[in-house]
Amino acid sequence: MTGWVRALREAVLDASALVAPVDCAGCSAPDRALCPACRAALHPSPRSAVLRAPAGAPPLPVVAGLAYEGVARAAILALKQEGRTELARTLAPALLVAADRGWAAFGRADALLVPVPGSPEAARQRGFHPAALLARRAGLAPRPLLRLADAGDGPQKGRALAERLDADRRISTGRRLDGCAVVLLDDVVTSGATLLAAAAALRGAGALVLGAVALAATPRRVGSAAVEWSTGPAAGIPSAPPSSAAIPSGSRTDASRMRMGEPLTHAPPGD
Incomplete structure (x- = not known):
């Protein structure tokens, strides 16, 4: 960013702070949604893991853009709990880095990006779906193909992994998706x-x-709900797609179309 652009941006932020006073979501410094130091702390630091479900279900490779701690945790909580949607634009680059790494590893440029569903009650209270909002700010086009079948059984915190899986079996989709390649989207991964x-x-x-x-x-915890994250290549997630599943020529164009919200080649009927 050039000096005059930075100065202009700071002047606009100063003017905005007079109209709508705000504190930094990371450190509570006045007059900025995020101060320069906290903004810098949100620089993408991608990590990956492979989630393994009980009962022989297929493993699920995951790529995340940040560690949920420090400034990142404070900013995400401010977005989700205080409705500070202005933070989504600053958080979005980390999600985009995760998406780019995911698509490169998964090897399908035509995959649909499907957010995990939030509770209807939370959606009514917030007025937005955090993961979907972040995706749109990153230029991605999330497809809401999943829903919660009922209100569920209360918060997940403190439960063992098996209990969490039982509680989350209320997730469903109301249509057939035969042949559709899908990449799931979440805001924060805890137990998976x-x-x-x-x-x-x-x-x-x-x-x-x-x-x-x-x-x-x-970050990695202990117990059955722990996930082992790696900032390097994780077992089961190639750093580049194998030749048999190479991303086809023109895939970056396809990915750009997806990010701009244009129709995808394999969108399911009725979407």
């Missing part, structure tokens, strides 16, 4: 139970689930 349940629902509808991308990943 919601992603695994969403993958199972999509496979049940005939979709080919390639993997998942997310904005942030909770």
Whole structure:
């Protein structure tokens, strides 16, 4: 960013702060949605993992753009809990980096990006779906093909992985998706139970689930709900697609079309 552009941006932010006072979501400094230091802390730091479900279900490779800690955690919570949607544009580059790495590894430029569903109650309270909003700010085109069949059984925090999976079996899709390649989308991955349940629902509808991308990943914990994240290539996620599944010529154009929200080649009927 050139000096005059930076100065102009700061002047616009100063003027905006007079009209609508705001504090930094990361450190509470006045007059900025994110101060320069906290903005810099959101530089993408991609990581990957492979989620493994019980009972022999296929593993699910995942790529996330940030660690869910520090400034990233504070900004995501401000977005989700305080409705500070202005933060989505600053968080979006990390999601886009995760999506780019995911598509390169999964090897299908025509895959549909499908957000995991949030609860209807949360959607009514917020007025937006966090992961879908972040995707749109990143220039991606999420397809809401999943839904919650009922209100569920309360929060997931503190549950073992098997309990989380049982609670998330309410995820369903109302149509057949035979032959559709799908990449799942989430905002924050903790145990991965919601992603695994969403993958199972999509496979049940005939979709080919390639993997998942997310904005942030909770650092490794202990116990059955722990996920081992790696900032290098993870087992099961190639750093480049194998020759048998190479991304075809022109795939970047296809990916750009998807990001701009234009129709995809293999969109399911009725979408």
